[in-house]
Amino acid sequence: MADYLTLWWVWICIALALGVVELLAPGFIFLGFAIGAVIMAGIVALISLSNIPALLALFAVLSLIAWIALKAAFRRQSSGARIVTRDINEN
Template identity: 50%
Template sequence: MEELALWQLWWAWLAGALGLAILEVIAPGFIFLGFAVGAAIVALLVLLPLKISLVALLVIFAATSLIAWIVLRRLFRNPDDQTRIFHEDINK
């Protein structure tokens, strides 16, 4: 039986996703949650009987993490998330 590297194990990617999701609870901001979604998607890809290289997995991880982060920021942003401009001194 061929010995697998750690990046070829689906449960390692899933454990990383779980760790990142827990880290998101500690430091909210949807950054770690985007990475967790990317790692979970890569775990699903590794679970399939495909031979995907490490470079391809890292590219997929990066792309899906970025897309997940953008989607999460748009879904959960504050409705009045706009910059306030003051035309006079507010300390008067």
């Protein structure tokens, strides 16, 4: 088995890089990928996988799940802004 496939810290570095990209392009686009990479770091640290396509497929699935969870979590939050439907200056 190749050593570079068992390096969990590479996934942490990828997550940090994606977090920096998220700071530059806000909108929770890359945050799901960063969360997926952090989860992948934990999986690779616990289970040694040697199949690169399987690792990438698992990363894609975990990132999609994280992105959907973020969308659901932030959709529930209200900004508290009041919507004005009538102008006070109109009679």
